[in-house]
Amino acid sequence: MKTYILKIGGSSVTEKDANEREARADDIRGIAKEIKNAKKKAGFRLIVVHGAGPFGHKLVKDYGINDGVRGVRDIEGFVRTHNSMEDLNKVFMDVFREVGLLGFPIQPSACIVQDNRRITSFDTGIIDRLLEMSNDIIPILYGDMVIDESLGASVVSGDAIVPYLARKLKVDKVLMGTDVDGIFSADPKTNPDAKLIETIGPGNLSTVLEKVSEAVTVDVTQGMKGKIMKIAESLQGIEVLIFNIKKKGNTENALRDLKVKGTRIMLP
């Protein structure tokens, strides 16, 4: 049975543009129903990783803890950011349960350690066991703040968790849902003439990276640019699709291997 990872971008299920700590449960429900439908029609195992939107990025910025956690107030910020991500995760858990999916939350802060913002240890044994126990269990992870050997604590983005897990668990496909149709020649939110880049491979990776800017919204993990850099760094040999998860049908079609508009990345 094939194993897929689906990243649900924080941008697509929160008020990221308005920078408000609010989850759009209806949008999460729509995605959960599409997962349910796809599971009925095609057999696959699934791991979900959701992003943070303002539930993470806003707190990290307000507390000023993207460069390390040292004093009393930083420590409060670290704990509050984790608490806040659990608030968002709870919305996912409730909606998945409502729809009849067996979502199983995994706290990144309890199984990941970083050094200078890079994952140095990640105990994925439990995730493996859950998937072995049943094809219907969907481990759900999220961007979080975790212990960091050099910085006290640091942000681990969903975009970093996805490639790490994909490589370690040798998954068959990675789907990254966000709030735009893929990677464009410029930020499509501010450039109406921006063109969709349909494929990224070794030949055009560096030119694409030059064109892609950080997100216009508050994103402490460098938005779209950070996403591509993480993929390029550690996702060799696994097909990645960046697509618009806000468009109805896209999630189901992507999970069923049907055609979906987006950017395909394949690096040897």
Ligand SMILES: Nc1ncnc2c1ncn2[C@@H]1O[C@H](COP(=O)(O)OP(=O)(O)OP(=O)(O)O)[C@@H](O)[C@H]1O
């Ligand atoms: N060249 C580009 N192509 C596509 N999007 C771009 C580009 N440059 C900047 N962006 C911006 O990147 C944003 C997506 O990145 P962002 O990190 O905000 O989303 P996300 O990863 O889905 O959310 P989160 O980080 O909360 O999980 C888009 O909304 C878009 O405005």
Ligand SMILES: [Mg+2]
């Ligand atoms: Mg992001």
